[in-house]
Amino acid sequence: MKNSSRRGFMGKAFGAVAGVGAVASLYAMKRSWDPLPSVKAAGFTTLDMTAYKENELVVEKWRGKPIFVLKHSKEMIDTLDENKSQITGESLGEIDKKRLVKIGNDYFMVTIGLCTHLGCIPGYNPDEKSFLCACHGGLYDDTGMVTKSPPPRGLDIPPFRIDGMKLVLGEEGPEYKKMKETGITL
């Protein structure tokens, strides 16, 4: 192969590889732009609740705020019942569950992921099943209820409406209205 035609071949080969690379990186960029499993439109965020795994925190976004979505396993629900009844002598599991959103047969913690003290983002510990706010040591349980001060209240719950197996953030459905009326969230 002559030098010039070799250069031409190398140029084409490089161009082809670069082309594949460009397509791949465009694809990767598009994937990272895609709001899956949520779909965002006009201030609403629709979450597909079948997409979450038990005890795995996913941070979604709604109107610029981080939204914690944590699917509870049966074990987490059972522990909720047992732990509270040991402390108080009565079953408070049902009260804790009122902070959770029930979709189908599953329970989810869905909260705004900002500490109610001064707005830091708490981190989830899946072994302890608790959220620690590193700013001043505030703690929350896996329903978003505050278990150690200084946070003055549990993690706030964003307005939501249940639509089959989907959750529409930004709309006030009857379940959310009830949470507000009963003081579970502000």
Ligand code: FES
């Ligand atoms: S901001 Fe979270 S404990 Fe202070």
